[in-house]
Amino acid sequence: MITLQKLTKIFGGRTAVDSLDLSVPKGAIFGLLGHNGAGKSTTIGMLLGQVWPTSGSVVVCGHDVTRDRHSALQRVGAIFETPIFYEYLSGRRNLEILATYTAPTSAARIAEVAEWVGLAGREDSKVRTYSHGMRARLALAQALLPGPELLILDEPTNGLDPEGIHEMRETIRRLHRELGLTILLSSHLLSEVEQLCSRIAVIHGGRKVFDGPLSETRANPSRVRLRVDRFDLATSTLLAEGWITAAEPPDTVFLASGRTVGRVVRRLVELGIEVEGITREEATLESFYLELVKTARLQQPAAGGRPPALPPVQKP
């Protein structure tokens, strides 16, 4: 549904997006994760033909955005971080105006979408009287009007209260389940991405540092938390005998390939070391993300400039 190849955007002397390759398959909820200023919004701007790439290609729904933006965006809906509308007009009029930039839209279709997002009964009120939650619904309605196949959501829960965030999350799930939409969700909120997406890409400093299924971010089979009475003795022996590859005091070890927790415990008992506890540590998206960012930062030059190449982790 989306294919980015070597996509680069340079503003002045600053590289906002650097040689980004990305593929969003049809039917996925794909998370684009990164801190503020990582390059997510610039990437989305290039997807929508709002920001012109310095180099590389952007293909949306089978059409190159820079060459045939009209065809590429025919079945695309988008929501941006802060829902902004013509405050002095009614919700219905806003929908009529925005829909017509894609195609003439019937009043019945507008009423249907307003009903779907939960705006029915308030669509004739001026937008200035809407709460933030209602604006978010209106944003969703305008994005759904063209009958999109692809929905691009740029920080859609920004500014919403916890109830609004929950509602938006449920709506995104419903859109995916009931309408079968492909959804690209850009966010810096790890929990949001973790709860919604099946696949993610992490962007840092304009570069992709991870791309793969969400499940891969949780798996960390080698990291084990080990609590023993003599940690130093235990780890030096295990290292020497090839049971583990590394140890991080006070209680973390990394199992060598092919070694199991059970056999490590048996060996420790044979050595006379008392094992108080041992658990395989499952990484959270947060720990995974922080580790990625930390690694990326370490590879950046100390005094600004463009970060050196960081090999992206590509999972099947």
Place this chain on the structure above:
Amino acid sequence: MILLQLRNELWKLFGKKRTYLGFVMFLLAQAVILLVFRFSPASRQMGRLLENNGYDMTQFLSPLTAATFTNFWLAVILLPLFGALVGGDLVAKEAEDGTLRLILARPISRLRLLALKWVAGAIFSMLLCLALGVTGLLFGQTCFPWGGLFYFFPGEAFAVFEPREGLIRFAGAHVFMSIAATSVMGLSFLFGCFNVKPAAATILALSLVFLSFIMMNIPWFNDLKPWFLTYHLNLWQQLYGEPIQWGRIGESLFILIGINATFFAGGVAVFSVRDIKS
């Protein structure tokens, strides 16, 4: 489809209160100028001027004369202001508010969007001039009986017209006035296509218009007058000339059409390569 999209632009333009600022200010200004004219020695002085030249002042102190008198300076000073205000808003205000990003998430081309906005701005300019003419006549009707048109510009023009001809000339002047207003709107529109605040686009356009006006009125630059924008913006004043200099009107019209096309093309060129960001 294109008509629906134009309707959108008009909904947006005329849905805003600030769009009506020009209409309201014109009404107020016309009322004030007319009241002062009616109840001060000014109308008597004008009457004496007519009589000294052999005309019956009761025939020519009329709504047409009063409206021409009140609208003259409004058209020279206030009309560019409100044209520039709306022209500067058309693109720059949407960019500032963030709604432009919402529009450009849709498959509409930037060229078509700008063309729609420019046409909406031109419609506004024409309506503003139409309102200026109609309200001028209505206000005049409350103070004077219907009659001919007297046009006087010290040192340059002195003309009287029968009511029918006067009305035709008055209407024609307001048609050409709307072309002048559209041109100022177009200049402001051009600046609004850059990454600037709407106020900056308006101020830049007005500054250029006023600079042109000032330079045009410096006696040493008399020979250079045809090179100044305001010389051509004032083409509507030619409708009150006797005889009408159609050659001069045609020249100004041709130049204004060229200037408008250039402003629009410049706006499109700038806007097309711009990155639209939040």
